[in-house]
Amino acid sequence: MNIKTEGVKLSIGNKNILKGIDINVENKEFVGIIGPNGSGKSTLLKCIYRNLKPSSGVIMLGDENLSTIPIKESAKKLAVLSQHNYYDFDFKVYDIVLMGRSPHKKIMERDSKEDFEIVDAALEKVGMTDFKERSFNTLSGGEQQRIILARALAQQTDCLVLDEPTNHLDIKHQLQLMSIVKGLNIEVIAAIHDLNIALMYCDKIYVLKDGEIIAYGTPSEVMTKELIKEVYEVDAIINKDENGKLVSISYNIYK
Ligand SMILES: Nc1ncnc2c1ncn2[C@@H]1O[C@H](COP(=O)(O)OP(=O)(O)OP(=O)(O)O)[C@@H](O)[C@H]1O
Numbered sequence: 001m002n003i004k005t006e007g008v009k010l011s012i013g014n015k016n017i018l019k020g021i022d023i024n025v026e027n028k029e030f031v032g033i034i035g036p037n038g039s040g041k042s043t044l045l046k047c048i049y050r051n052l053k054p055s056s057g058v059i060m061l062g063d064e065n066l067s068t069i070p071i072k073e074s075a076k077k078l079a080v081l082s083q084h085n086y087y088d089f090d091f092k093v094y095d096i097v098l099m100g101r102s103p104h105k106k107i108m109e110r111d112s113k114e115d116f117e118i119v120d121a122a123l124e125k126v127g128m129t130d131f132k133e134r135s136f137n138t139l140s141g142g143e144q145q146r147i148i149l150a151r152a153l154a155q156q157t158d159c160l161v162l163d164e165p166t167n168h169l170d171i172k173h174q175l176q177l178m179s180i181v182k183g184l185n186i187e188v189i190a191a192i193h194d195l196n197i198a199l200m201y202c203d204k205i206y207v208l209k210d211g212e213i214i215a216y217g218t219p220s221e222v223m224t225k226e227l228i229k230e231v232y233e234v235d236a237i238i239n240k241d242e243n244g245k246l247v248s249i250s251y252n253i254y255k
Helices: 041-048 071-077 092-099 113-125 140-154 171-183 195-201 227-230
Strands: 003-012 015-026 031-036 056-061 078-081 161-164 187-191 204-209 213-216 238-239 246-252
Touching: 003 041, 015 031, 015 041, 015 187, 015 213, 031 041, 031 195, 041 161, 041 187, 056 171, 078 140, 092 113, 092 140, 113 140, 113 195, 140 171, 140 227, 171 195, 195 246, 204 227, 213 227
Parallel strands: 031 187, 031 204, 078 161, 161 187
Antiparallel strands: 003 015, 003 056, 204 213, 238 246
C-alpha cells in the first residue's frame, strides 16, 4: 500500500524540525531515509505511524488521508518497528507477538487457532521460538528487536515503517532482519544509519538534512562521495565492481 507525504511540516516550539517533506513509497519498494543525527528521520516516521501530528501537510495511506482513518484501521495496514521497545508491564514474549493480532479483532474477541498459528510462524521466522515463554523485559536489546519484528509480522500489514531497525543487532541478525523484511514484498520505509545496509536493501533512498529532503534516487545515484561529504562531513570511498556497480562504501579515516 502506498505511503505518500505532501508538504509535511512539523515544528516544536520555535524549532522547524520538518520543513515540507514530500516522499512517495510505492510499488512494493523498500525505501530508505538516510541523514545525520537530528536531521528529522524519526520525526518524519513518527508522523507516518501517528505518534506525532504534523503541523501541516498531508499523509496518504493508499488513497486515504491518514488523519481521517481510525487508529485501529491504520494499524491493520501499517506496522512499526522502532528502536525503543519498553513495556512497563512484564509481558511474556508470546503475548507481545500476539498483540500484533489485536488490530484485526473485535473488542473482547478471543484469540483463535489461526492467531496462534500466525504468532508461532512469526516467532519461527525470526528464530525466537525458544524464547516464547520468557519475560520480554529480560531479553537482550537484539532479542527484543527480533520479537518486535515478529509482532509486526503477526500484524500482517500491507506496509511497514522501520525506525533504525538494526539498532542492537549483530551483523548476522541485521542481515536476517533486513532479508525478512525485504522478502515480505510490501512497501517499506526505513530510517537507516548504516549506508552499506541501505545500499544492500533499498530500492530508493531519500536523503534528509536539517528537516529537508536534499536528494532522492537509487542507492548508486544518491551515494556519491560528494553527497556523503556534504551530508555526513566524512570522506567516503565508493567501491564499485568491474561493471561499475556500487558494491560498498568505506571511509578514509586518515583524511
Ligand atoms: N519533542 C521535541 N522537542 C524539541 N526538539 C525535538 C523534539 N523531538 C525531536 N526534536 C529535535 O528534532 C530534531 C530531529 O530529531 P529526530 O529524532 O527526528 O532526528 P533523527 O534524524 O531521527 O536523528 P538520529 O539519527 O539521531 O536518531 C533533533 O534536533 C531533535 O532534538
